Amino acid sequence: MPRSKLTMPDQESTVQDPSNIPAEQSSAVEDSILGAEAAARAVGLFKQYGQGDTAVTALDHVDVEFARHQFTAIMGPSGSGKSTLMHCMAGLDASTSGSAFIGDTDLSQLKDKEMTSLRRDRLGFIFQSFNLVPTLTAAENITLPSDIAGQKVDQDWFEQITNRLGLSNRLSHRPAELSGGQQQRVACARALVSRPEIIFGDEPTGNLDSNSSAEVLAILRTAVDEDDQTVVIVTHDARAASYADRIIFLADGRIVKELHSPAIDEILATMAGIEN
Ligand SMILES: Nc1ncnc2c1ncn2[C@@H]1O[C@H](COP(=O)(O)OP(=O)(O)OP(=O)(O)O)[C@@H](O)[C@H]1O
Ligand SMILES: [Mg+2]
Numbered sequence: 001m002p003r004s005k006l007t008m009p010d011q012e013s014t015v016q017d018p019s020n021i022p023a024e025q026s027s028a029v030e031d032s033i034l035g036a037e038a039a040a041r042a043v044g045l046f047k048q049y050g051q052g053d054t055a056v057t058a059l060d061h062v063d064v065e066f067a068r069h070q071f072t073a074i075m076g077p078s079g080s081g082k083s084t085l086m087h088c089m090a091g092l093d094a095s096t097s098g099s100a101f102i103g104d105t106d107l108s109q110l111k112d113k114e115m116t117s118l119r120r121d122r123l124g125f126i127f128q129s130f131n132l133v134p135t136l137t138a139a140e141n142i143t144l145p146s147d148i149a150g151q152k153v154d155q156d157w158f159e160q161i162t163n164r165l166g167l168s169n170r171l172s173h174r175p176a177e178l179s180g181g182q183q184q185r186v187a188c189a190r191a192l193v194s195r196p197e198i199i200f201g202d203e204p205t206g207n208l209d210s211n212s213s214a215e216v217l218a219i220l221r222t223a224v225d226e227d228d229q230t231v232v233i234v235t236h237d238a239r240a241a242s243y244a245d246r247i248i249f250l251a252d253g254r255i256v257k258e259l260h261s262p263a264i265d266e267i268l269a270t271m272a273g274i275e276n
Contacts, residue, residue, distance in 0.1 A: 037103060038065035039198050039230035040089050044098035047084050047253075058084040060253035061098065066198070071224045071231045073241040075267070076250035077275050082234040083128055083202050085250065089232075090125055090200045091115050102198065120149050124191030126201035128234075130183045132175040132190075138182075139171040142189045153193060161189050164215055180207045188216050192223065199223060201233040205240050217243045238267040249274055 047059040058081045066072050066089075074082050087093035089100045091107045100107045102122060110118065119125070132141045142162070143153045162168055165185040175183050184207045191199050199220065205213040221243050223229040233240070241247050242264050249257040251274050259270060 037068065038101070039068040039070075039103065040066045040232070041101045042085070042089055042098065043101070045085070045088055045095050045100060046097045047081070047088060047093075048096045057253050059088065059095065059098075062250075062253070062255060064248060064255060066230060066232050067246075068230050069224055069228050070246060071221060071244045072233075073244035073247045074232065074234045074250060075236065075241055075247055075271060076256075078236075080250040081253040082250055084253075086200050086202055086232065086234055090123055090198075091119055092125065120145055122197045124194065124196040124199040126184075126187050126191045126199070126204040126233075128202040128206065130175070130187040132183055132186060134175050137172050137174055138167060138178065138186045141175070141186055142171075142193055145190065146194050149194075151194065154195075157195070158189075158193055161192050161219065164219060165189055166212065166215070181209060181212055184208060185212060185216070188219070192219060195223075195227060195229065198230045198232065201231070203234050203236065205235065205237060213237075213240065238264050238271065241267050 042062050042064050045059050045062040045064075047057070049056045049058055060081075062081075062085060064085075074085065076082055084093065088095045089102075091100070091102070091110070094108070102118060105118065107115065107118075133144065136144065139162075140147075142158070146153050159168075162171060165188060167182065167185055167189060170178055170182055170186075175186070178186065184204065188201070188204055191201065201220070204220070205216050208216060217240055220231045220233065224231050224245075231244075233244070235241050242262065245261055247259045247262060247267060247270075248255050249259075249270060256274060257270055259266060262270075
């Protein structure tokens with residue numbers, strides 16, 4: 001059988017031409033060429049709020065894939081649909097039509113209980129508004145999802161994260177006794193502590209000073225580079241976005257531009273172009 005050679009740009013290995021091999025094997029080869037199955041994916045995702053004259057189209061048939069072991073940033077003007085996209089993809093909100101997948105799992109096919117388990121076991125979510133439980137301490141908030149799931153918290157990892165996020169001496173305080181930035185760092189620690197497959201962060205550094213922000217971004221970067229996790233964040237900050245491997249830009253509920261490993265100047269120029 002004739003074999004053609006495909007040389008990958010980043011590796012010198014050769015693989016079989018997919019057209020010469022059976023279907024199942026072919027898809028495995030394509031996966032290895034394309035960087036394997038996506039960690040999360042949206043297909044024709046459409047979300048409308050309200051009805052009739054007051055209807056707002058927040059997502060206008062979005063198709064997007066978030067590759068495994070990649071750090072993606074989502075940018076775009078206020079109201080462009082970033083939070084809605086993230087909520088629909090993380091199973092926190094239902095789309096009007098279209099599908100959202102985590103790995104191979106179609107979220108629209110899950111029963112409530114299955115959705116709860118998937119969110120708990122496979123996803124970490126850092127909310128734009130933190131969503132901390134006011135009656136629990138910072139430490140209890142951080143371990144709450146693991147506690148509910150009956151999972152043991154890795155104590156070393158807990159200490160490492162809370163230490164790096166500058167929370168060690170605030171752990172026994174309740175959210176109302178913490179600054180906005182400290183609450184946000186608690187929300188980050190909560191999403192990170194169980195080492196989920198994918199971490200979604202909606203402006204996870206929106207309330208942080210530059211040191212705390214750099215620490216959160218470094219932890220997210222390490223999650224991708226060393227712990228094989230997948231990270232997707234929404235941000236308005238070009239510096240934060242520059243930690244990402246890929247940036248997608250939303251405007252009026254559509255993806256209008258994409259950049260790969262961009263420099264800050266390029267991000268700022270793209271944002272300026274979209275906002276005008
Ligand atoms: N619950 C809701 N009911 C009605 N409209 C909504 C609702 N949530 C969001 N929207 C509208 O949907 C659109 C997209 O909102 P979304 O929160 O996704 O924007 P965003 O890009 O995250 O903005 P920001 O940068 O300000 O957080 C906006 O026009 C918003 O007003
Ligand atoms: Mg938002």
